[in-house]
Amino acid sequence: MNNSITNVRNYNAAFIKVITMEKGSVVKIDYEMWVEGSEKLFDTTKEDAARNAGIHNPQIPYAPLTTIIGDGRLIKGFDSHLLAAEIGKDYEVAISAKDAYGAHDPSKVQTIPLIQFKKQNVKPHVDMQVNLGQTQGRISRITDSRAFVDCNHPLAGKSLRYRYTVVGEAKDPCKKAGWIMKANYPREVEFESEIDGKSVTIKVPEPCKYDVQMWPLAKYRAVGDLRNFGGFENVFFVEEYIMPQQPEKEVVAEGKKED
Amino acid sequence: MNNSITNVRNYNAAFIKVITMEKGSVVKIDYEMWVEGSEKLFDTTKEDAARNAGIHNPQIPYAPLTTIIGDGRLIKGFDSHLLAAEIGKDYEVAISAKDAYGAHDPSKVQTIPLIQFKKQNVKPHVDMQVNLGQTQGRISRITDSRAFVDCNHPLAGKSLRYRYTVVGEAKDPCKKAGWIMKANYPREVEFESEIDGKSVTIKVPEPCKYDVQMWPLAKYRAVGDLRNFGGFENVFFVEEYIMPQQPEKEVVAEGKKED
Incomplete structure (x- = not known):
């Protein structure tokens, strides 16, 4: 995955002043996002793209994301990439887990004996959301006797790929x-x-x-x-x-x- | 308990136009309220009166009640009495249960076996608030085996006596x-x-x-x-x-x- 934004800037730097974002720029962004290693679209602002990928959710109002750049409200890697973006240009950027949702923390995976689910008349399955009092997690694996409940962010430990355009400022x-x-x-x-x-x-x-x-x-x-x-x-x-x-x-x- | 407002009006009617409230008058009222047959103050807007009666509650901001007359937001008997009140005059009025919180409905008293409380490790006592799913009530009586939970309004079936002044309009x-x-x-x-x-x-x-x-x-x-x-x-x-x-x-x- 090449970091096209860097290429563009190096190329132009000597000739023209590139007008890019700055901290506090208020923008609208269209994006598509994949988990690296998967071809399946994970998230997008575009209704057609969601439909085509079979992930369309009628509860979501598909529209460009309105946000403030450099304020830490986006994941670090995306936020810093946006600082050098130009309006209307298409970019594609790979973001390591460190600059996205952080590393996967094994200590946040708990094991629950299956008998616990049985007592509550619940049939566990992989990906099921489980409420563990203070925290929530999803079942990542089930063995003969236990369920593994992962309380990390679902995207922890994943590298991500964004294709995006700043559609307006x-x-x-x-x-x-x-x-x-x-x-x-x-x-x-x-x-x-x-x-x-x-x-x-x-x-x-x-x-x-x-x-x-x-x-x-x-x-x-x-x-x-x-x-x-x-x-x-x-x-x-x-x-x-x-x-x-x-x-x-x-x-x-x-x-x-x-x- | 004499209905002093009626006396005043009859007395003056022939001589002067008495300026009284009308539906929709926006007023402040100071009052004290007793349940008929009890000498103990039940409710009041006056901090001193509450203190003297030993019913002062630090959670309550004691101040005249701001309300709208004739709009049904007060009990019927008080509301209609206010329609004929003059600002600054002291009144005392007895209100029958019918024109206050209605008759006591025996069908709203439920009996709960004491074993139910024991199961939940709760020790019932008279006046205890009890949550019965859709409705709430208070324990009005306890026998050897059962508690009687009364879900009527606490003032249902009671005649009330108000002493009040409209302090401003x-x-x-x-x-x-x-x-x-x-x-x-x-x-x-x-x-x-x-x-x-x-x-x-x-x-x-x-x-x-x-x-x-x-x-x-x-x-x-x-x-x-x-x-x-x-x-x-x-x-x-x-x-x-x-x-x-x-x-x-x-x-x-x-x-x-x-x-």
């Missing part, structure tokens, strides 16, 4: 504010914003008004990001409850006789 | 908006509001910003009440995140030598 402060919101909220909504000096007012989208699961934390984190990466000081969230307009009553026909 | 639309918010949110916070025509903008108090328990429902109900009783059409909630001001840096002494 938000430069305009208003757009940037909206995208920073999006980078913090996993559902597919658009955020409208208005700017007045160092203050930004975000209109709270309809689904967020009633979302007590993800919205409170997203809102909290977004304030920090709007300050750190958007250059704003004050943040206002506005929830609007506008009275629905009544349909106008029919005009009574003129000259109608009174009873 | 919000007439000004801005104050009314704030009090309507308060009537929907049980914690002791103040709501600032601004009015522009048929629209009201409520500043979300600090504790509400992080309250995912009570605020979402309070907000939702308040919109309805602001429309029904405040006369507003559009409601805006604004959450402010203002950048804390940095302390100004010390000015470097003039004439400092450069190294």
Whole structure:
């Protein structure tokens, strides 16, 4: 797997100034991701690609990932590669486990006697999710008497391969504010914003008004990001409850006789 | 127990127009409440009264109750009595069970064999709260073999006596908006509001910003009440995140030598 980004930069360095990302760039990225050694697509932002690979999940809103570069919210290897990316170019990058989800830690594999499952009337199988009190894992192997439950990240110890394109960057402060919101909220909504000096007012989208699961934390984190990466000081969230307009009553026909 | 409000009204009716509440009046009420036949105070908005009666609970923010009259959010007997009340006057009213928490329904008393408690290593006692799956109740009696769990409201079947004063009414639309918010949110916070025509903008108090328990429902109900009783059409909630001001840096002494 060649690291095409490095090639491009070396080639151009002496001739033209390559405009690339910087820490805090707010971007949208389309990507496909494979585990090295497997030809099967593991994850993607593209609906068609997911469908073609037979991994399409109707629960997932397929759309470019809105994120902030260099902030540690992506795996290290992908994040640092993005810092040197140009908008609209296709890249392919191999990332070692160390720069992805870390090495596989054998001490995080526990063995559970099969009798434990039987007591709870559960039939264990490989890949089954198991709750072990404080932690969760998946069954990686079953012997005659025991199940091995692996509590590592499913991608721990794996080298990954990304094919990606930065499809857009938000430069305009208003757009940037909206995208920073999006980078913090996993559902597919658009955020409208208005700017007045160092203050930004975000209109709270309809689904967020009633979302007590993800919205409170997203809102909290977004304030920090709007300050750190958007250059704003004050943040206002506005929830609007506008009275629905009544349909106008029919005009009574003129000259109608009174009873 | 005489119904003093009736006396007052009959006496004055022929001479002066008595200004009383109406459906939708937004008021603050101080009250003390007893179960008829008991001299022990059961509930009150007054901290001193609670302390004197030995029922003071440090978890409760003692303050006049902000509520909306005639909207069915108070027990029927109290609500209808309030409709004829005058601000600042002291009233005392007896309310039959029918107009309070309803008759006691014997079919809502269940018996649980004591062996059930023993199995769960629980020692039952009178007044203990018991969770019965869908419903909750309290143990009202224990025999040699069984516990009687009463799932009626604790005040079902009881006549009540209220001594109360309407300590204030919000007439000004801005104050009314704030009090309507308060009537929907049980914690002791103040709501600032601004009015522009048929629209009201409520500043979300600090504790509400992080309250995912009570605020979402309070907000939702308040919109309805602001429309029904405040006369507003559009409601805006604004959450402010203002950048804390940095302390100004010390000015470097003039004439400092450069190294």
